[in-house]
Amino acid sequence: MINPALCVLLGHPQHEIDSTAPLDHIYKDLLSDIQRFGESLPNERMTSGKFESRLNHLSGRELAVIVHVSLIRNEPLPHYLVQFENRTSLLEIETKLHSTELALIDIQNSYHELLEKMPLAVLITKKGVIQYANPAALQLVHAKDRSEAVGLSTNTIVDASYHMALEERRRVYDVRKALNPIIYMINCMDGRQKYVEGFTLIITYEGEHAAVGVFKDITDQKQREEHMMQSEKLTMAGQLAAGIAHEIRNPLTSINGFMKLMRSSKRSSETYFEIIESELKRIELIVNELLVLSKPQEKHVSKAINVLPVLDQVITLMNVQAALKNIEITFESSDVSQWIVGETNQLKQVFINLLKNGMDAMDASGTIRVSVDSTEQEVLIRVQDEGSGMTPEQVQKLGQPFFTTKETGTGLGFMITQNIIHNHGGAIQIESEPGQGTAFTVKLPKTMKPEHT
Structure with missing residues (x-):
């Protein structure tokens, strides 16, 4: 006897339930296997058991089944209850899973081999701890073997002067889920320091x-x-020298005149002292800014900076040269501090370059407008001049070495400006039309006001 479910499993029509003779012929090998297995049960002192077998569906498809055999009566002839458990779909899934696993292993091996042979340094970190370093990374940090690097904190590799930038990058990722390219100074195992540039991707590694x-x-x-920047600084210092000399000469003349008045007067006037003190402070401010501009920097340290005082200092310095060309520099901003992470002297050089470019683009009198705005993520510094403007083709070429719109210029100033902004994780946008002037907008990542300022 057979039940309808077996006919469905094997693909036979329902009417064959009543006529098992064809099935006896088709499945004679299976019946022989069942008989042999059933006859072995008493020898094993068992009344039931199971074995695996392969059956052919009527369509020709092979089925994987587990045959359960139970002895239900032994005399005068043995009778068996036989149940078929279809394992075909499960076996197919297991086969696919095994194939997928093999494919994943191949991909993983290929991926690992790619990393091992990659000429660029690759580090995989979890929660700021190094999990993997390829040979190029070991060579970069001068590690003797992988065990010397794995397990180290990234704060150990990245120099302390860049820890704030590192934390800021992580904070920005938590908000935006994006990581901008970055430049770090790193400490190598042999004590040397290097600058590295790179990018980061978030992946799943070992399940995390x-x-x-x-x-x-x-x-x-x-x-x-650095050499180019220093050269550009010295060039600017030389170009500003005439204006600085003129600006210093005026307060010196005032001081000299009041000193003569005081010497000829029988009593000193407090007003004279206040004017002299004010003029001396002005000289000191101008000279200090010029020294900062020209002095080589041994080591730049990134820190949280309020960009408003930086702009104020730069405008004070550049007003000297602007006055000689009858140009007015205006500064518009709210009283709210705008904090970024960066290096003060490099940012000063950026703003000096932009103001100087604006003045060079203006033939006669005019106004350069400096304004500061912000979004939730960025601080925006805009420098708008009333110069001759540029064509779209000229704007496209800006930043290329030795391309310049000036009669005497190297084109290196704006290239250095772009590099500094890029190193700060920012960008610069240019809007210009011939005869309508040019607007440079510097966009820098915004940060929180530091707790101790």
Whole structure:
């Protein structure tokens, strides 16, 4: 006897339930297997058991089944209850899973081999701790073997002067779920320091979220940039020298005149002293700003900066040269502090470059408008001049070495400006029309006001 479910399993029509003879012929091998297995049960002192078998569906498809055999009567002839458990779908799934697992292993092995042979340094970190470093990364930090690097905190590798930038980057990722390219100074195992530039991707590594950082050594490039920046600073200092001399000469004349008045007067006037003190402070401010501009910096340290005083100091310095060309520099901003993470002297050089470019673009008198605004994520500094403006083609070429719209210029100033802004994780936007002037908008990532200022 067979039940309808077996006919469905094997694909036979319902009418064959009543006529099992064809099935006896088709499945004679299966019946022989069942008989042999059933006859072995008493020898094993068992009344039931199971074995695996393969059956052919009427369509020709092979089925994987587990055959359960139970002895229900032994005399005068043995009778068996046989149940078929269809394992075909499960077996197919297991086969697919096994194939997928093999494919994943192949991908993982290929991925690992790619990382091992990659010329760029690759670090995989979890919660700020190094989990993997490829040979290029070990060579970058001068580690003898992988065990020397794995387990180290990224705060150990990244120099302390960049820890604030590192924390700020993590904070920005928590908000935006995006990581901008970054430049760090790192401490190598042998005590040397290097500059590296890289980007980070968030992946799943060994079942957990991890960060993959890909870095390249830019120490030589950074040193060349530093030399170029220093050269540009000295060039600007020389160009500002005439205006500085003129600006200092005026308060010195005032001081000299009041000193003569005081010498000829029988009694000193407090007003004279206040004017002299005010003029001396003005000289000191101008000279200090010029010294900052020209002095080489041994080491730049990123920290939280309120950009408003920086702009105020730069405008004070540049007003000297602007006055000589009958140009007015206006500054518009709210009283709310605008905090960014950066290096004060480099940012000063950016704003000096932009103001100087604006003055060079203006033939006669006019106004350069400096304004500060902000969004939730960025601080926006806009410098708008009333100069000759540029064509779209000229704007496109800005930043290329030795391209300049000036009769005497190298084009390096704006290239350095772009590099500084890029190193601060920012961007610069240019709007210009011939005869309508040019507006440069510097966008820098906003940060929180530090607790101790």
